[in-house]
Amino acid sequence: MNALRVTGGRVLRPDGSVTESDVTVDRDTGTIASVDDGDGTPPSAAETLDASGSLVIPGLVNAHTHVAMTLLRGYADDKPLDPWLREDIWPAEAELTPDDIEAGAELGALEMIRSGTTAFADMYFSMDRVADVVDRAGLRARLGHGVVTVGKDDAAARADVEESLAVARELDGAADGRIRTAFMPHSLTTVGEEFLREGVAEAREAGIPVHLHANETVEEVDPIVDERGERPIAYAADIDALGPDDFFAHGVHVDDTEIERLAAAGTAVVHCPASNMKLASGMAPVQRLREAGVTVGLGTDGAASNNDLDVFDEMRDAAMLGKLAADDASAVPAAAVVEMATDGGADALNLPGGRIEAGAAADLAVVDLDAPHLTPVHDPVSHLAYAARGSDVRHTVCDGDVLMRDREVLTLDAEAVQQRAADAARDLVDRVESA
Numbered sequence: 001m002n003a004l005r006v007t008g009g010r011v012l013r014p015d016g017s018v019t020e021s022d023v024t025v026d027r028d029t030g031t032i033a034s035v036d037d038g039d040g041t042p043p044s045a046a047e048t049l050d051a052s053g054s055l056v057i058p059g060l061v062n063a064h065t066h067v068a069m070t071l072l073r074g075y076a077d078d079k080p081l082d083p084w085l086r087e088d089i090w091p092a093e094a095e096l097t098p099d100d101i102e103a104g105a106e107l108g109a110l111e112m113i114r115s116g117t118t119a120f121a122d123m124y125f126s127m128d129r130v131a132d133v134v135d136r137a138g139l140r141a142r143l144g145h146g147v148v149t150v151g152k153d154d155a156a157a158r159a160d161v162e163e164s165l166a167v168a169r170e171l172d173g174a175a176d177g178r179i180r181t182a183f184m185p186h187s188l189t190t191v192g193e194e195f196l197r198e199g200v201a202e203a204r205e206a207g208i209p210v211h212l213h214a215n216e217t218v219e220e221v222d223p224i225v226d227e228r229g230e231r232p233i234a235y236a237a238d239i240d241a242l243g244p245d246d247f248f249a250h251g252v253h254v255d256d257t258e259i260e261r262l263a264a265a266g267t268a269v270v271h272c273p274a275s276n277m278k279l280a281s282g283m284a285p286v287q288r289l290r291e292a293g294v295t296v297g298l299g300t301d302g303a304a305s306n307n308d309l310d311v312f313d314e315m316r317d318a319a320m321l322g323k324l325a326a327d328d329a330s331a332v333p334a335a336a337v338v339e340m341a342t343d344g345g346a347d348a349l350n351l352p353g354g355r356i357e358a359g360a361a362a363d364l365a366v367v368d369l370d371a372p373h374l375t376p377v378h379d380p381v382s383h384l385a386y387a388a389r390g391s392d393v394r395h396t397v398c399d400g401d402v403l404m405r406d407r408e409v410l411t412l413d414a415e416a417v418q419q420r421a422a423d424a425a426r427d428l429v430d431r432v433e434s435a
């Protein structure tokens with residue numbers, strides 16, 4: 001076996017326990033061959049990763065983002081969703097070139113690898129360029145072209161839907177199978193009903209899952225209720241977008257009936273606490289969603305509404321906000337947010353990973369616990385949720401390949417990526433200002 005051994009660390013197991021174990025990875029298949037106590041004769045390994053003083057966890061899953069929006073990090077802040085999109089973000093996005101998107105996606109990939117994220121879901125445009133970055137970076141992703149039809153004539157709207165379906169067909173299985181895809185209408189209010197119906201029907205026929213923003217703000221829910229006399233999740237079911245492989249971002253303003261429907265349909269929700277707080281969208285009922293049996297993942301959303309792609313921050317925010325929303329300090333405990341950031345996210349995206357056990361995908365992050373803010377270690381799971389940050393990640397492994405070793409990213413040239421993105425962002429702002 002062409003093995004990689006992760007040795008000397010403590011390992012977070014699927015049942016939430018932490019054991020002193022070594023992890024052996026079969027690099028040819030990209031899977032975990034065994035998790036053992038390090039006694040006996042270890043298989044000879046071509047490569048070792050030192051995990052002493054560290055915690056080995058499943059690679060984190062960022063289940064909803066717009067990765068190229070790293071270029072718009074800090075570009076427009078302190079506004080609610082609708083004016084933020086219309087006045088600032090969409091005009092800037094109108095000037096984005098495919099090269100910009102590649103530069104932004106590279107920056108996002110670098111940031112994710114450096115903070116232990118190995119898989120993500122991305123809704124954006126120029127997705128062939130994002131896919132190329134995912135391939136080169138060595139990450140895993142579920143990608144889709146985001147459709148917006150408001151303000152477009154029928155031909156342009158239909159072309160956007162067709163583009164999303166074509167991208168989903170063409171990119172599925174790319175990067176040696178690490179890339180999967182979805183049909184991604186932006187939301188139930190920014191895409192017209194006939195286009196939603198047509199697109200979802202075609203996606204169903206092709207076996208492509210659906211991902212969209214749902215129940216994010218009151219301003220988005222109210223018009224649906226007013227115009228249709230039904231709530232968004234009922235509308236989603238009407239257009240056949242509530243399937244077991246589908247996953248919706250946000251789910252902030254969902255009532256009990258909608259929670260039941262999501263649970264019964266097996267549709268996952270991606271909780272984006274930082275984005276929800278920053279845009280003052282509201283507090284998602286995470287505790288109730290989980291109790292009802294809904295699969296919940298965590299997402300950063302784009303870097304313009306977060307403003308980083310660090311899933312450790314998202315775990316902490318999810319726990320804090322979940323307690324506040326439930327008015328209960330025992331709600332959304334540490335183990336729950338760790339589960340959402342790993343297994344829950346992988347489940348939501350229907351991608352391999354999320355668990356450290358024999359046969360699972362070898363997607364790992366090794367978190368260095370030797371730091372003042374992580375001392376003492378009463379409970380490593382508590383540290384993951386409440387005290388650790390992305391910069392504590394020492395090594396990152398995806399599909400059996402080492403993407404970062406001792407904080408050095410091996411698949412991307414960090415300095416060049418940062419420079420290129422900074423240049424692209426500066427030129428972009430110049431173009432927006434003169435447009």
Ligand SMILES: N[C@@H](CCSC[C@H]1O[C@@H](n2cnc3c(=O)[nH]cnc32)[C@H](O)[C@@H]1O)C(=O)O
Binds near residue numbers: 089124213216301
């Ligand atoms: N084809 C569309 C692109 C849609 S991509 C997905 C969109 O989601 C936007 N977005 C980012 N964050 C959020 C959020 O929190 N809620 C809703 N939309 C967001 C993002 O700016 C981007 O325009 C077009 O040509 O405009």
Ligand SMILES: [Zn+2]
Binds near residue numbers: 064065066213249301
């Ligand atoms: Zn979003």
